[in-house]
Amino acid sequence: MKWRARGPGGPTQGHIRPYPLPEGPWDRVTSGQPVSVLWLRLLPLSLLAVTMTVAFFSPPMVPYADVAIVLLPAMTALVNGPIATGAATVVTVALVSAGTGTLGLLPFPASEWSHVAPIAIMSLLCTCLAWIRNRVISRLLDMTLVAETAQGAILRRLPARIGGLSVASGYNTAEGSPSLVGGDFYDVLETEFGIRAVVGDVQGHDLTTLQLTEALLGTFRERALDEPDLLGLAARMERRVRIDNRARDEWGQTFATAVLIEIPPGQGVLRFILFGHPALLLVRKRAEPLSIPPMPPLGLADFGLHDAEVHEAELMPDDLIIAYTDGLVDARDSAGHHYPLIPLLDANIVSGVRDPEQLRRNLRASFFDGGYRRTDDLTILIIRIPPDSD
Structure with missing residues (x-):
């Protein structure tokens, strides 16, 4: 694995903590670069789409599609903020509420109205956790900015x-x-x-x-x-x-x-x-x-x-x-x-x-x-x- 170093100190003097930028394809997915972050954020939706497509043509995969629908808010919260997680919550609750009888076209989710409340509560908790994580990240970024400013004052x-x-x-x-x-x-x-x-x-x-x-x-x-x-x-x-x-x-x-x-x-x-x-x-x-x-x-x-x-x-x-x-x-x-x-x-x-x-x-x-x-x-x-x- 090869790494390139980047930091706010610029290319002329390397006097600060490095921010490694990986050169391998998989490393770029988790590096935090804009394009890789977009793919990472779309990953839960992509997994759901693939799972539902496979389940539509292969009945044995229906239980996996049910699980993917229920876990969509949790997976979305891992790599997205509260807005995207909230949207995933709405989609999940709508699909679970519809079930196979109402939706008609899909053999899933095999859900009943009694399933809606716990799934909705779990999905809302995921949205709250995404909001809390965003606040923590924002605070950490502020602290990093303060540390970089202090560094510039001490180690010019x-x-x-x-x-x-x-x-x-x-x-x-x-x-x-x-x-x-x-x-x-x-x-x-x-x-x-x-x-x-x-x-x-x-x-x-x-x-x-x-x-x-x-x-x-x-x-x-x-x-x-x-x-x-x-x-x-x-x-x-x-x-x-x-x-x-x-x-x-x-x-x-x-x-x-x-x-x-x-x-x-x-x-x-x-x-x-x-x-x-x-x-x-x-x-x-x-x-x-x-x-x-x-x-x-x-x-x-x-x-x-x-x-x-x-x-x-x-x-x-x-x-x-x-x-x-x-x-x-x-x-x-x-x-x-x-x-x-x-x-x-x-x-x-x-x-x-x-x-x-x-x-x-x-x-x-x-x-x-x-x-x-x-x-x-x-x-x-x-x-x-x-x-x-x-």
């Missing part, structure tokens, strides 16, 4: 180019997550100190996690413009987590892993700090992790083995810098294999793919086509240094 859509660098980002919440925004966060800003970026992961998946996610992004967006170095920016974000923890009890203390990135004007050097976060990947001819001594996550600085330190790596034209959260590499397929991020990156580089957006799309396709399960939120940020020709 990144432009394709920031400060002369090509940028692409991907974000998905964990499977079964009740919201469109989880604990992962990211952003890229152009400042007087160069390009600054952050990718992080707040512990947890509840509303308090979302609150800290928003607070950390707010701190980064404000202080990244003014702090002259990454250490000062990191100290501000550490303080933000500590302030948040003051309102929590001893067992509710939280933390956030993060990587802070800076590419100064000239784009010849990469500066970064890791706080309990997966290592950055520097992609030249192949993907190489930039491994450094571990630092504790934000909020746990008191447990650090040494003071925070800014690390540097030389950058060359056409280099790729990739930051991600552990939800990406911890995802497993049905065989229990982890998502092979570095081998897939190497395969794309060998095939000549260096455009961040195309690379993001390829990685996304390999993730969903491979059947990897999202047990945690996952994020990837890809930044490309311009080649010499640019």
Whole structure:
């Protein structure tokens, strides 16, 4: 089964929960696309028509036609609203009331007047259930719209180019997550100190996690413009987590892993700090992790083995810098294999793919086509240094 991903974030940046669109014929029937929904809504009437036609020419099928007539409102209510279900109720009650004696032309339904009342009550209940379901769906759609609006405010859509660098980002919440925004966060800003970026992961998946996610992004967006170095920016974000923890009890203390990135004007050097976060990947001819001594996550600085330190790596034209959260590499397929991020990156580089957006799309396709399960939120940020020709 092959799937295409669609979402309100548009084709340029895949930073929101995917809405999979199946490509197989049967999958399209249940996908929610307009044409498939029409066929699905007409299905109860089609089944009734087929059953009645067969019963008309084959007397042994008459009992099945009786059952189909009685169940028409229930089947209609499964895939239609109260108006269509009400119409099915009228048809059912009319046929049952007529019976074989009144209708004359058909050998069914074999009904009596005593059957009308219970069937009418059941049909009316089906109409009420269809109305209630429509109300619930409407409420869920409203809540989804609110969640998407909140997501747009917290995790903004990144432009394709920031400060002369090509940028692409991907974000998905964990499977079964009740919201469109989880604990992962990211952003890229152009400042007087160069390009600054952050990718992080707040512990947890509840509303308090979302609150800290928003607070950390707010701190980064404000202080990244003014702090002259990454250490000062990191100290501000550490303080933000500590302030948040003051309102929590001893067992509710939280933390956030993060990587802070800076590419100064000239784009010849990469500066970064890791706080309990997966290592950055520097992609030249192949993907190489930039491994450094571990630092504790934000909020746990008191447990650090040494003071925070800014690390540097030389950058060359056409280099790729990739930051991600552990939800990406911890995802497993049905065989229990982890998502092979570095081998897939190497395969794309060998095939000549260096455009961040195309690379993001390829990685996304390999993730969903491979059947990897999202047990945690996952994020990837890809930044490309311009080649010499640019």
